[in-house]
Amino acid sequence: MTEEKLQRLAYADYWDERYSEVGPDKQVHEWFRSFGDLKQFFDRNLFQVRGPETSPKILHLGSGDSTIPQDLAEKGYTEQVCLDFSTAAVELMSKRHADIKGIEWKCMDVRHMDGISSQSVDIAFDKGTLDAMIHGSPWSPPPEVVQNTSQYMREVSRVLKPDGAFLYITYRQPHFIKPLLQCEGVEWDVNVETLGGSDSSFGYFGIVCRPQK
DSSP states (O other): OOHHHHHHTTSHHHHHHHHHTSOTTOOSOOOSOOTTTTHHHHIIIIITTSOGGGOOOEEEETOTTOSHHHHHHHTTOOOEEEEESOHHHHHHHHHHTTTOTTEEEEEOOTTOOTTSOTTOEEEEEEESHHHHTOOSOSSSOOHHHHHHHHHHHHHHHHHEEEEEEEEEEESSOHHHHHHHHSOTTOOEEEEEEEEEOOTTSOOEEEEEEEEOO
């Protein structure tokens, strides 16, 4: 992917165009890994610690047209909010899964989550959204990248409960990502899991961030 296209990923109009091109039952893209690929990661960091019987509030950050909210609903998670700044994506998914209870779709920029109350979320989940904000040199990210990712991380930190967790799936090397996660105003306890790849993909990582106590 060219540098110009990488920069466009951080803008809603790019995604509106992408989602407007697909039919109501077609998927644009399942970023990185599917629910099946992530079952063990979810088992360790969600199913075993916050089972559906505890009714955790799960916030999907930049949910796009991922099937993961539906997959979690099928496992009994009925307090899910899916955010995306693409109007086309939100309209598409609201119609596609109108019959699934417990999932709410909202058009919202994750850098400015004014509609989400502070300390109201148990689990925040990102699979590709933070990565879409990153371009340029990983050793010295451009000011735009630092600003966007910092705004995002401060908002995630704000909405999480003190005992909540931010689950983040990425293909980027953790030593490049950690400085962006640990931005000014945010203090995380960070745990990195190497999730590996598959026959058709490169390696990837599951990063679990919890507010420092």
